[in-house]
Amino acid sequence: MAMEIDGATDEMQKFNPIPPASVTATNGASAGGGMPEGAAFAEAEAAAAQELAKFVTDVRTGFAAFANAVAGAAAEYLRGDATGADSIARSAQALPPMFQGGR
Amino acid sequence: MAGYTGVPFETQCTLMQATVPLAQLATSAAEMWRAAKAELSKSAGSLRQNLTHLENAWLDQAGQAAQASGRESCASIDSWTQRIDGTVASLTGLATLITDTATAFEKLEQRLTSATNAAQLAQLLLELQQEGGALLDTLARKFQEVTGKLAGAKGNPWRGPGNSSADRAPSASSGGAGAMRTASASTGGGNGPSAASSAASSAASLGGTASAGATDGTGSVPPDLAGEPTLQGLESSGLSPQPTLPQLPQPAATPTSQPLAPLISPLGLGGGGGGGVRPVGGFRGGVAVPGLRLGGGTKSVAQAAAPIATTAGEGASGQQPPDPSQPTAAPRGGASTGGMSPMAPMMGGRGSGGTPGPGDAQRAPSGRGAKPSPTPGLPASLRGKSGERPAFTPIARPARREQTEDIPTGQRLDEEMWQVTKAPLKKLS
Numbered sequence: 001m002a003m004e005i006d007g008a009t010d011e012m013q014k015f016n017p018i019p020p021a022s023v024t025a026t027n028g029a030s031a032g033g034g035m036p037e038g039a040a041f042a043e044a045e046a047a048a049a050q051e052l053a054k055f056v057t058d059v060r061t062g063f064a065a066f067a068n069a070v071a072g073a074a075a076e077y078l079r080g081d082a083t084g085a086d087s088i089a090r091s092a093q094a095l096p097p098m099f100q101g102g103r
Numbered sequence: 104m105a106g107y108t109g110v111p112f113e114t115q116c117t118l119m120q121a122t123v124p125l126a127q128l129a130t131s132a133a134e135m136w137r138a139a140k141a142e143l144s145k146s147a148g149s150l151r152q153n154l155t156h157l158e159n160a161w162l163d164q165a166g167q168a169a170q171a172s173g174r175e176s177c178a179s180i181d182s183w184t185q186r187i188d189g190t191v192a193s194l195t196g197l198a199t200l201i202t203d204t205a206t207a208f209e210k211l212e213q214r215l216t217s218a219t220n221a222a223q224l225a226q227l228l229l230e231l232q233q234e235g236g237a238l239l240d241t242l243a244r245k246f247q248e249v250t251g252k253l254a255g256a257k258g259n260p261w262r263g264p265g266n267s268s269a270d271r272a273p274s275a276s277s278g279g280a281g282a283m284r285t286a287s288a289s290t291g292g293g294n295g296p297s298a299a300s301s302a303a304s305s306a307a308s309l310g311g312t313a314s315a316g317a318t319d320g321t322g323s324v325p326p327d328l329a330g331e332p333t334l335q336g337l338e339s340s341g342l343s344p345q346p347t348l349p350q351l352p353q354p355a356a357t358p359t360s361q362p363l364a365p366l367i368s369p370l371g372l373g374g375g376g377g378g379g380v381r382p383v384g385g386f387r388g389g390v391a392v393p394g395l396r397l398g399g400g401t402k403s404v405a406q407a408a409a410p411i412a413t414t415a416g417e418g419a420s421g422q423q424p425p426d427p428s429q430p431t432a433a434p435r436g437g438a439s440t441g442g443m444s445p446m447a448p449m450m451g452g453r454g455s456g457g458t459p460g461p462g463d464a465q466r467a468p469s470g471r472g473a474k475p476s477p478t479p480g481l482p483a484s485l486r487g488k489s490g491e492r493p494a495f496t497p498i499a500r501p502a503r504r505e506q507t508e509d510i511p512t513g514q515r516l517d518e519e520m521w522q523v524t525k526a527p528l529k530k531l532s
Contacts (some may be wrong), residue, residue, distance in 0.1 A: 017149040056482070065263075
């Protein structure tokens with residue numbers, strides 16, 4: 001069974017989710033000379049902020065890729081539409097007149 | 104945890120003064136996490152909204168794959184935002200506690216001024232050491248709690264488009280979301296102008312891809328394509344999915360029925376190039392054109408296409424399409440299309456060569472189309488003398504061996520030494 005193509009390209013082209021704003025990691029305050037537990041906290045906070053910033057960057061990249069992919073799929077659908085129509089039209093022109101009047 | 108009650112009060116004050124700046128760090132961090140949650144929540148909501156709009160607009164397999172990928176993306180975002188509230192609360196509480204502890208230490212230091220003599224001062228210092236130590240112990244526990252909270256603040260990695268790791272490891276539950284998928288397409292049905300699109304499109308980087316073909320990134324064929332011979336051939340050949348249509352041959356037809364192929368072939372509609380009439384291997388099913396319906400399919404023309412059908416034919420045989428000028432090549436290629444009629448081996452063998460190419464429409468068919476290729480695929484018993492001829496008439500080896508008779512050197516092959524009846528050997532003896 002052939003697969004079905006069913007996509008409203010105009011709606012697909014509108015696909016544009018809003019990406020999150022970039023996250024700026026906090027300025028690491030110096031905990032030198034303070035409580036050792038405070039220094040451990042500062043390190044954990046810096047690492048977590050870095051992870052968060054990376055994730056947000058991944059989301060931003062992913063959203064852009066997602067939007068491009070959907071838009072690209074819509075473009076492919078439209079291109080396939082045109083290519084298929086042209087091909088069929090050329091084939092129809094090559095048919096002898098006896099086949100051009102319908103079946 | 105080290106008990107701070109054993110630390111002299113003066114040292115406690117020094118530690119506290121150096122720790123106070125961390126209150127600002129905790130406050131800034133809490134603000135950063137809060138802002139990040141707002142941004143991520145907004146983006147997740149926007150993605151869900153876009154997916155909802157797309158849910159009723161993109162209904163084919165590629166659209167479903169996109170929905171699955173989008174849901175995974177939202178889930179990964181949620182895994183972060185759900186933890187952020189707890190992280191922010193911990194950071195805010197820490198900042199408050201640091202500030203409160205610093206204020207408490209200021210009050211403890213002010214009590215030192217109340218001592219009037221050394222004995223009172225020594226006694227007071229011991230009291231302040233205990234009180235200050237208890238405050239620092241409490242603060243140390245809070246630090247440790249928040250540190251643990253930050254270690255667990257990380258959510259799941261991003262899953263969805265743009266993440267190579269997600270593409271490589273699709274989840275089994277989503278049936279390929281996050282994986283490269285191709286969904287092919289020759290469609291039927293006339294759902295308006297949009298339904299005229301027959302070529303499947305590619306959405307490779309999103310988890311769901313619709314393009315000619317019908318394989319996903321793992322090389323498996325979706326179950327609903329199990330009956331599609333051209334797509335099965337693509338799987339068995341191990342070909343990678345074709346990401347974009349431009350790399351594929353011209354769209355041909357919907358693979359719904361067989362009768363059209365023998366009908367169109369003699370009309371010379373098929374392949375381009377090479378001159379002569381080429382069978383239209385690509386036209387496997389019914390083709391409906393404006394004013395003409397062939398093949399008995401109920402699908403409208405605009406749905407034609409599935410160019411992958413030709414690609415599958417090539418991939419299954421693992422060879423280039425045979426040249427139509429060489430009749431012997433056709434039966435070999437025919438193996439890629441089981442079920443083809445023995446009377447039309449060229450149709451199956453062509454596999455991919457039958458799609459119309461540029462300029463084909465302008466080339467007038469030659470006569471009724473049967474003469475240029477005299478007997479392709481006919482059984483030997485029906486070929487007459489032409490069927491008895493070898494494919495290649497010039498035979499090089501015998502000619503070369505006969506020349507050895509004229510060479511006077513006397514060097515012979517072993518087998519020739521035993522041919523005692525031949526004249527050259529008699530001369531030697």
